[in-house]
Amino acid sequence: MSDLETPSASDPAARGKRTRRAGLPVQARSQERMARALEVAERLVVEIGPERTSIPEIERLSNVPRASIYQYFPDKYAIFSHLSQGHMQGLMAFILGAHPAGRHTDWRAMTRAVIQDTAAYYNANKAASVLLLKGPFGSNDCKAHFDKDASLARWLRARAQETGLANLPENPDAVALAIEMVFACLKYGYSQEGYTSAAICDQAIAAITGYLANWA
Incomplete structure (x- = not known):
């Protein structure tokens, strides 16, 4: 498959925590899986950079099937936009x-x-x-x-x-x-x-x- 892919106001680190927005899953199990995939994606962006980050690698490290990821994010750039x-x-x-x-x-x-x-x-x-x-x-x-x-x-x-x-x-x-x-x-x-x-x-x-x- 192609690789084209709210906390205290006084605490800047806390303000980096994501909140779920419209467009993501509503079922608890799906939410948990997608949150795991997004956390891995964010970690990869820091560790290896956006260029080398890929949905297959997110799948491998998060154990979230890429088919599930593609349901909400057609490519890795959609993930970057969301983050x-x-x-x-x-x-x-x-x-x-x-x-x-x-x-x-x-x-x-x-x-x-x-x-x-x-x-x-x-x-x-x-x-x-x-x-x-x-x-x-x-x-x-x-x-x-x-x-x-x-x-x-x-x-x-x-x-x-x-x-x-x-x-x-x-x-x-x-x-x-x-x-x-x-x-x-x-x-x-x-x-x-x-x-x-x-x-x-x-x-x-x-x-x-x-x-x-x-x-x-």
């Missing part, structure tokens, strides 16, 4: 929980704290780093990444208005462009060092604050 969405939701929940409305009064302090917390989430969840900082993998994954950036942009725009950045343009969207800058820095740092370092966070902070200062 990515889980980590995107975890990242957003972690950020929202750590930075409630009213916590910040200065936009510079807010952006620094959010970037540092984002790095903490990635460093606590190795699979998230691989899937979100090396991806996207395929068209469905692209949509998941886009949705994550859009959710983060909406939240940041609301917080920016509370902290001294009330007139950020929407066309082009200054907040969306700032988020792209940050993730470009984080992706580059991860590709070079294999984790999100304090130095790369400082570069991301400098990039976004320098850009957003135009509207301060």
Whole structure:
């Protein structure tokens, strides 16, 4: 067969735990089997990388028949998209929980704290780093990444208005462009060092604050 294949807001590692979403099995036995297959897939993504991860290997290590896996995931890229969405939701929940409305009064302090917390989430969840900082993998994954950036942009725009950045343009969207800058820095740092370092966070902070200062 072809090889084409919600926890405490203060704990970035806990936020990496997956929750079952629509589209997965409803029977308890099937849920357990698919959860086992997904756990193996996530482990393989970290240990051998997305390129070498395959459904036959997931089958071998999880003892879940590939026919059962194919019922829900037509190829390995669908699995990557599913795992990515889980980590995107975890990242957003972690950020929202750590930075409630009213916590910040200065936009510079807010952006620094959010970037540092984002790095903490990635460093606590190795699979998230691989899937979100090396991806996207395929068209469905692209949509998941886009949705994550859009959710983060909406939240940041609301917080920016509370902290001294009330007139950020929407066309082009200054907040969306700032988020792209940050993730470009984080992706580059991860590709070079294999984790999100304090130095790369400082570069991301400098990039976004320098850009957003135009509207301060």
